[in-house]
Amino acid sequence: MVTIDWTLLSQYIISGVVIGLIYSLMAMGITFIYGIMRIINWSMGEFYMIGGYLQYIIITHFLGVENWYLGVLLSMVGVFLLGMVVQGLLIKPMFQGSVERRTEYATIVTISLGVLFTNVAVIGAGPFIYSPPGYYHGTRILTLPVSGTRFVAFIGTIVLLSLFYLFLKKTWWGRAFQGAAQNRMGIQTAGIDVFRLDQIAFGIGVALAAAAGALLAPEFYLHPRCGSIATMKGFEIIVIGGLGSIPGVLCAGLLLGLIESLGAVFLNPSFRDVYGFLFLLAILAIKPTGLFEERERVA
Amino acid sequence: MKEISYTKITGFKWYSLSIAALLLLVALLPFSTGQYYLQVFTVAFYYVILASSWNLLAGYTGQFSLAHHAFAAIGGYTSALLVTNFGLPIWLGILAAPLSSALMGFILGMLCLRMRAIYLAIATWAFAESVRITISMTYEITRGDLGLAVPKIFPGIGQGVAYYYLFLGLAAMTVLVIMFIIRSRMGYYLRAIRNDEMVARVMGINTTRWKILAFMLSSGIAGIAGAFYGHYNGLLTPVMIDFNEMAFIVIMVVIGGIRSIAGPVIGAILIELLTETFREFGEIRMVVFALAVIAIARLYNEGAVGAVRQGAQWISRRKQAREGVN
Amino acid sequence: MKSKTGSIVILLIAVFLLVWAHNPLTSQAAAKQPVKIGVISPLSPPGDPAAGQLITRGAKFGAKFVNEEMGGVLGGRPIKLVIEDDSGTPEKGVAAFRKLATKDKVIAVMGQYHSSVCTALVDVGAEYGIPTFSTGASASIITKKHQVTTFKTHVIDYDRASTWTDFIASQGWKRIAIMAENTDYGVGLYEATKQIKGERGLKDVEINGMVFDRKVADLTPQLLKLKAWKPDILLNIGVGDPTYRITKQAYDIGLFPQVPMMGAHDWPARPEFWKNLGKMGEYMMFINYYHPKMGLSRLGEWLKPRFEKEYGEIPTYMAYNGFGQIALLAQAINLAQSDAPKDLTKSLEDWVYVFWAKGDVVDFERSAGAQWHNHTSPLQIVQYTKANQPIEESTILWPPIMKTGEIASP
Numbered sequence A: 001m002v003t004i005d006w007t008l009l010s011q012y013i014i015s016g017v018v019i020g021l022i023y024s025l026m027a028m029g030i031t032f033i034y035g036i037m038r039i040i041n042w043s044m045g046e047f048y049m050i051g052g053y054l055q056y057i058i059i060t061h062f063l064g065v066e067n068w069y070l071g072v073l074l075s076m077v078g079v080f081l082l083g084m085v086v087q088g089l090l091i092k093p094m095f096q097g098s099v100e101r102r103t104e105y106a107t108i109v110t111i112s113l114g115v116l117f118t119n120v121a122v123i124g125a126g127p128f129i130y131s132p133p134g135y136y137h138g139t140r141i142l143t144l145p146v147s148g149t150r151f152v153a154f155i156g157t158i159v160l161l162s163l164f165y166l167f168l169k170k171t172w173w174g175r176a177f178q179g180a181a182q183n184r185m186g187i188q189t190a191g192i193d194v195f196r197l198d199q200i201a202f203g204i205g206v207a208l209a210a211a212a213g214a215l216l217a218p219e220f221y222l223h224p225r226c227g228s229i230a231t232m233k234g235f236e237i238i239v240i241g242g243l244g245s246i247p248g249v250l251c252a253g254l255l256l257g258l259i260e261s262l263g264a265v266f267l268n269p270s271f272r273d274v275y276g277f278l279f280l281l282a283i284l285a286i287k288p289t290g291l292f293e294e295r296e297r298v299a
Numbered sequence B: 001m002k003e004i005s006y007t008k009i010t011g012f013k014w015y016s017l018s019i020a021a022l023l024l025l026v027a028l029l030p031f032s033t034g035q036y037y038l039q040v041f042t043v044a045f046y047y048v049i050l051a052s053s054w055n056l057l058a059g060y061t062g063q064f065s066l067a068h069h070a071f072a073a074i075g076g077y078t079s080a081l082l083v084t085n086f087g088l089p090i091w092l093g094i095l096a097a098p099l100s101s102a103l104m105g106f107i108l109g110m111l112c113l114r115m116r117a118i119y120l121a122i123a124t125w126a127f128a129e130s131v132r133i134t135i136s137m138t139y140e141i142t143r144g145d146l147g148l149a150v151p152k153i154f155p156g157i158g159q160g161v162a163y164y165y166l167f168l169g170l171a172a173m174t175v176l177v178i179m180f181i182i183r184s185r186m187g188y189y190l191r192a193i194r195n196d197e198m199v200a201r202v203m204g205i206n207t208t209r210w211k212i213l214a215f216m217l218s219s220g221i222a223g224i225a226g227a228f229y230g231h232y233n234g235l236l237t238p239v240m241i242d243f244n245e246m247a248f249i250v251i252m253v254v255i256g257g258i259r260s261i262a263g264p265v266i267g268a269i270l271i272e273l274l275t276e277t278f279r280e281f282g283e284i285r286m287v288v289f290a291l292a293v294i295a296i297a298r299l300y301n302e303g304a305v306g307a308v309r310q311g312a313q314w315i316s317r318r319k320q321a322r323e324g325v326n
Numbered sequence C: 001m002k003s004k005t006g007s008i009v010i011l012l013i014a015v016f017l018l019v020w021a022h023n024p025l026t027s028q029a030a031a032k033q034p035v036k037i038g039v040i041s042p043l044s045p046p047g048d049p050a051a052g053q054l055i056t057r058g059a060k061f062g063a064k065f066v067n068e069e070m071g072g073v074l075g076g077r078p079i080k081l082v083i084e085d086d087s088g089t090p091e092k093g094v095a096a097f098r099k100l101a102t103k104d105k106v107i108a109v110m111g112q113y114h115s116s117v118c119t120a121l122v123d124v125g126a127e128y129g130i131p132t133f134s135t136g137a138s139a140s141i142i143t144k145k146h147q148v149t150t151f152k153t154h155v156i157d158y159d160r161a162s163t164w165t166d167f168i169a170s171q172g173w174k175r176i177a178i179m180a181e182n183t184d185y186g187v188g189l190y191e192a193t194k195q196i197k198g199e200r201g202l203k204d205v206e207i208n209g210m211v212f213d214r215k216v217a218d219l220t221p222q223l224l225k226l227k228a229w230k231p232d233i234l235l236n237i238g239v240g241d242p243t244y245r246i247t248k249q250a251y252d253i254g255l256f257p258q259v260p261m262m263g264a265h266d267w268p269a270r271p272e273f274w275k276n277l278g279k280m281g282e283y284m285m286f287i288n289y290y291h292p293k294m295g296l297s298r299l300g301e302w303l304k305p306r307f308e309k310e311y312g313e314i315p316t317y318m319a320y321n322g323f324g325q326i327a328l329l330a331q332a333i334n335l336a337q338s339d340a341p342k343d344l345t346k347s348l349e350d351w352v353y354v355f356w357a358k359g360d361v362v363d364f365e366r367s368a369g370a371q372w373h374n375h376t377s378p379l380q381i382v383q384y385t386k387a388n389q390p391i392e393e394s395t396i397l398w399p400p401i402m403k404t405g406e407i408a409s410p
Helices: A006-037 A044-063 A065-095 A102-125 A148-170 A172-182 A184-189 A194-220 A228-241 A246-266 A269-286 B002-032 B035-060 B068-086 B090-112 B117-137 B160-183 B185-195 B197-202 B207-233 B243-256 B262-277 B283-299 B303-325 C002-022 C049-069 C090-104 C115-128 C140-144 C157-171 C184-199 C220-228 C241-252 C272-281 C298-311 C317-336 C341-350
Strands: A139-141 A144-146 C035-041 C079-085 C108-112 C132-134 C150-152 C175-181 C206-212 C233-237 C261-263 C285-288 C352-354 C361-363 C380-383 C395-398
Touching: A006 A044, A006 A144, A006 A148, A006 A172, A006 A194, A006 A228, A006 A246, A006 C220, A044 A065, A044 A102, A044 A194, A044 A228, A065 A102, A065 A148, A065 A194, A065 B283, A102 B117, A102 B243, A102 B283, A139 A148, A144 A148, A148 A172, A148 A194, A148 A246, A172 A184, A172 A194, A184 A194, A194 A228, A228 A246, A228 A269, A228 B117, A246 A269, A246 C220, A269 B090, A269 B117, A269 C206, A269 C220, B002 B035, B002 B160, B002 C002, B035 B068, B035 B160, B035 B185, B035 B207, B035 B243, B035 B262, B035 C090, B068 B090, B068 B117, B068 B207, B068 B243, B090 B117, B090 B207, B117 B243, B160 B185, B160 B207, B185 B197, B185 B207, B197 B207, B243 B262, B243 B283, B243 B303, B262 B283, B262 B303, B262 C002, B303 C002, C035 C049, C035 C090, C035 C317, C049 C079, C049 C108, C049 C298, C049 C317, C079 C090, C079 C317, C090 C108, C090 C115, C108 C115, C108 C317, C115 C132, C115 C140, C115 C150, C115 C184, C140 C150, C140 C184, C157 C184, C157 C233, C157 C285, C157 C380, C157 C395, C175 C184, C175 C220, C184 C206, C184 C233, C206 C220, C220 C241, C233 C241, C241 C261, C241 C272, C298 C317, C317 C341, C317 C352
Parallel strands: C035 C079, C035 C108, C108 C132, C132 C150, C175 C206, C175 C233, C233 C261, C261 C285
Antiparallel strands: A139 A144, C285 C380, C352 C361, C380 C395
16 A cells, blocks of 8 residues: 555544454453453353343333433343353352363353353344444544444443442452452452352453443344354453453453554455454464463462 | 173173164165255264364363364365365365364464463464454455355265265264274373373473374364365355354264263264254254253263263163162 | 163164154155245344345245135145245255255245355255245346256346446446445445446446455444545445444444445335434435335235235335245146146246236246346335335435436435
C-alpha cells in the first residue's frame, strides 16, 4: 500500500481498542475462574449467549429498552446463580476427592455443558435471530462514528472492570479470592470455606461473560452460537496476557485489538481474526507463559 | 487359585468364540444391509479412527488437544488440493496428507508442549478456529464454504460395500497400531508422563520428545483419516473444523470409555448409529449425548467399556458365589 | 481379563445385530404406500433457518394441497414429505441426501436454499438419478452443470446482477461498493456483477468489493474501508444474520442510508426485517421476486388465505415457491404414471406445468448455459420508504415497466 489514510488508520485503531477491551470482559471471567480453581471453563461462550438471551427477554418483555442497564444487571445475576448451580453440581465434586485428573474432568464437563446449552438454545429459540433494540443513539469516539450500543458496551466494560478491580482490592471477599488464588491450602488453614469461595468465583466469572453478552446483544445479534467469536478472543487474550494475570488481560485485550486493526488496515481486513492467532503463536514462541507471567505455586 | 484358572479356560473359549462371531458379523454386514447403513458404518469407522487416535493423545498421554478435527481437515485438504490442482494420483495425495498434518502437529507441539498442559488445550482450540477461518477465506484455492469437490476413490454410486471394507480396514489398522504403541516402551513412557511428568523426567525420560512424537503421530493418523474421508465423501468444507466436530469426538471417547482400546471404538460406532437413527429428533440428540457425557464424567469415569467390565465382574462373582453355596 | 474383553465384544455384536435386525427385508405391497418427496432445507444455523422454515411451511401446504384437493397421486396414493436439515452446510446436505436416497427412497428432492449446498447436491442427485430442485438457491453453476436431474424455479445470479447493474447505470452511479459473503452465492454474484459491467461497456463504473467470512461478528473494518472509498451505492450480498449486521454496522458508521444500500435477495420482505433493524432499515432497496401487486394463479390463491390463517402473515416468495414445487411434482408424477425417479425426470422435461404466480407456466427446457432446466420469475427492485412498512406498500423502482415511484433518500 502506497498511501496511508490517516483517518482510516485512526478509526481502525479506535475500533480495535473498543472491541479488544469489550472482549477483555470475557477473558477476565476465564482468567478469574482459572485463578481460583485452576480449571478452564470451556462453556464461557454459552454463558455469554445465555446472558444475551436473558437480556433480550428482560428488556423486551418486562423492563423496556430504557432500563437496559437494569437488564444487564439482572442477566448478570441470573447467570451468576446459574453458574453457582453448575459449579455446585459439576465442578465442586472434583475438589472433594471423587475425581482423579481434574483438568481432564473439567475440560470434558465444561465442553459438554457448552454443547448442552447451545442445543437447548437451538430448540428453545427456534430458527430466528433475535436482537434487543439499541441502548443509546449513535455517537462518535474521536474520529470513529460508533453505534450507541457499542459506546455503551465500551463504557460499561470500563465500569465493570473497575468495579471488579475495586472488589478484589478493597473488600474482604476480594482479598479472600486473592488469597485463594495465591495459596488454596493457606487460606483453608486460615478458616475460610474454600468451596464456598469457589462457587462464588465461578458465578462471578460467568456473570462477566453474561455482561459481555448482554451488552453486545443488540450489536452482534443473538443466535445459539453467537458466543463463539467472543470466546475465541477471550482465550487468545488470556494466552497472550498470561493465565491468571489480571493486568495481563487488560494489556493483552488492547494489544489484540490493535494487532487485528493494523493487520486489517495494512493487509486484508477479511483475515482480521487470524492475525490475533498469529500474534498468539509469536508470543508462545518467545515467552511461553504469556506477557505477564503469573508465578505458579507447585502443589 | 483353582477357580481362577478354571474361569480362565472357559473365559478364553468364550472370548475367542465371540471374537470370531463378531468378525464374521462385521465382515458379512454388507450382505445383509442396504447402502444406507453401509454409509452410516463407513462414517462411523472414520470416527473410530479419529476417536482412537485422540484417545491415544488425550487419554493415554494426557495432552488434551482440541484441534484433532482440524488436523483431519488439514489432511483432507492437502490430499484433495494436490490431486485436483497438480493431477497427483489419489494414493499419492493420501500419502502426503499425514505428512502435512504431522508437520503442522510438530510445529504446534513445539510451541505449546513446553508449557503447562492447560495452554495446550487453549492454543490448539485457537489453532483450529484459525485454520477454519483461513480455509474459509482463501476461497480462491480452497473454495471456502462453497465446498471443495474431491475426486472419489471409487467413482460412481453403489460403491458402499467397497468403502465399507476400506474404512473397516483403516479403522482396524489404526486400533491395532495404537494397541501396539500402548503396549510398547513408548506407551509406558507416555503413561509415565501422564501420571507425573516431573517424576518421568527424573526417571530420565525425555518428556518433551515423547510428547511431541505422540502429538505428531496422532495428528498424522487424523490426517490420513481426513484424506480418506475427503476422497470418500467427494466434498470438503470448513464445517469439518467446527468446534462441534471436536465436541463430537470427545463425546464418543468419553461415552465409550476414555483410556481403553475398545472405548473409542464402541463410542464412535454407538454415537454415529444413534445420531443417524434418531435424525428426526434434531438437537435433542446432542442434548442427550451431552447429558450422558456429563453424567459419565461426574459419576462414573469409565464409560460403556467400564460398565460392561463391571457387569461381567458382577456376573462372575455371583456365579462364583452360587457355586460356593452349592 | 479375557472374559471382560469378551463382554465388550458381546456388546459390539449386539450393536451389529441390532443394525442387522433393523434392515427392512420385507417390502410391503406398493399399492397405497405414500410417494415420498425429500425436503432438504436449512433449518438451523449457520444456515438461514428463517428461509428454510418458509420453504418447508410452503412445502407442507403443498403436500396438503395434493393429498386433500388433488386426492393424492397415481390414483390415490398420498404424498409424504421427508424433511431434513442441512444447516446451510454442503456436507450435512450431502449426508441428508444419501439418507433420503438410500433409506427413504424418495422420488425427488426439493427445498434447497443455500447455493453452496445446492451445488453439491445436484451432483449427488445425478449420481442417484433423483430429480433435485433448487427452491431458493441461485448460483449459475447449479444449472450450468447441465445435469439431467437438476431443476430450478428460481432466478440465476446473472439475472440478478444484470438487473442491478442496469438499474445502477440508469441512476448514473459510478462507484459500486460490494460486501459479499464467501459462498457461491456471495462470490458468484460479485463475479457476475464485474462480468456484466464489462459486457455493458460501463468503463467509468468502478467496483470495490470485500469478501467476508459468514461467522465473523464485527464487519466494521471492511465497512470503514468502503466508506473511505466514497461509494455511490453499497451492495449487501449475504444470507441470514450477516445481512443484518452489514446493514446495522453500515448505519452505525454513517455509511447507510447516506449511501444507498441494496440487498441482493428478498430477505427484507420477511417480518423479521423490521423486528431486527427497526428504523435502521429505512430506505433499504432490495431485489424482490414477487410483489403482491403481481397477482397469483389459482394454486397461489389456494395457499394465500390458508397460510395467513395458520401463521398470521402473508406467504412470501419462498413459501410460494416451496408450495408450488410440490404441486408441480405431483402433476409430473401423475403424468409419468410411475413412482420411479427416472420416469419423473422424463415427464418433468416433456410437459409444461401450472405454477403459483399469475399466468406463470413452467417449462423445463434444455437451454444453453445457466438457463438449463430453469424457470425464472421476473425480478423487481423495490424500496422501503418508511420504517415498519409492509411489503405491499413498498415502491417498485425497477424495471421501468412496473415502476410505481421514484427512489427515496433521507
